[in-house]
Amino acid sequence: MLFNYDYEINLEKLFKIAKLEYYKILDYGCGKGIWSNDHVEKDSKVQNIILYDNNADLINFLRKKYKNKKFEINFNLEEITNTKEYNIVIFSSVIQYISHEELKRTINKFNSNKKKITIIFTDVPFLPRLVEFVMMPLFNLKRFLFSLKLLFSQNYKNIKYSTYQKSFFDLFQNEFEISYSKNLHDLKYLRYTVVLSSK
Numbered sequence: 667m668l669f670n671y672d673y674e675i676n677l678e679k680l681f682k683i684a685k686l687e688y689y690k691i692l693d694y695g696c697g698k699g700i701w702s703n704d705h706v707e708k709d710s711k712v713q714n715i716i717l718y719d720n721n722a723d724l725i726n727f728l729r730k731k732y733k734n735k736k737f738e739i740n741f742n743l744e745e746i747t748n749t750k751e752y753n754i755v756i757f758s759s760v761i762q763y764i765s766h767e768e769l770k771r772t773i774n775k776f777n778s779n780k781k782k783i784t785i786i787f788t789d790v791p792f793l794p795r796l797v798e799f800v801m802m803p804l805f806n807l808k809r810f811l812f813s814l815k816l817l818f819s820q821n822y823k824n825i826k827y828s829t830y831q832k833s834f835f836d837l838f839q840n841e842f843e844i845s846y847s848k849n850l851h852d853l854k855y856l857r858y859t860v861v862l863s864s865k
């Protein structure tokens with residue numbers, strides 16, 4: 667498994683920026699899981715979480731980690747987009763691995779069923795990769811060391827990487843209210859969070 671950085675989402679911070687009454691979540695690119703079983707189980711606002719990733723190697727790991735019935739591990743995107751119910755999609759540290767074109771198509775797909783939806787992108791990189799890398803030790807040494815390890819991994823060299831300026835999201839301003847906030851992830855200042863809420 668290539669990515670195994672231990673990050674856990676802070677539900678209170680998520681609630682503050684998403685401002686929804688209840689949360690039926692699609693975690694897009696879930697990796698090894700950013701959710702605390704305990705917090706999710708106790709929080710009545712969080713009704714269910716679908717964990718989706720395009721790396722099938724994660725399935726067994728996730729099945730063992732998330733046994734609570736609020737979690738559904740489902741790696742069939744067609745089925746999720748056509749039949750499952752969710753009011754928020756979270757891309758946590760994922761869009762850098764998705765090209766601008768693919769992201770446009772994906773957002774349009776979420777928007778096409780006319781249901782109200784909130785989409786959160788967190789840990790969005792905007793600086794050129796090398797610049798960010800050089801600055802990273804000043805902000806988060808642990809994350810820098812993790813990124814350093816990734817850089818030397820054979821698989822990582824084949825992975826395409828995209829950065830996103832805030833202006834990219836202007837494309838969606840007809841369909842969504844757009845707001846920005848501090849990174850929900852642990853790399854403060856070098857990355858940001860953007861929230862798209864259906865108008």
Ligand SMILES: C[S@@+](CC[C@H](N)C(=O)[O-])C[C@H]1O[C@@H](n2cnc3c(N)ncnc32)[C@H](O)[C@@H]1O
Pocket residue numbers: 669671673694695696697698699700718719720721757758759760763764
């Ligand atoms: C850096 S990890 C982030 C994992 C987790 N969301 C987190 O915040 O810790 C990136 C994840 O995105 C997944 N991913 C990359 N491209 C994807 C795509 N096009 N569709 C779905 N998942 C993708 C990878 O398999 C990986 O698990």
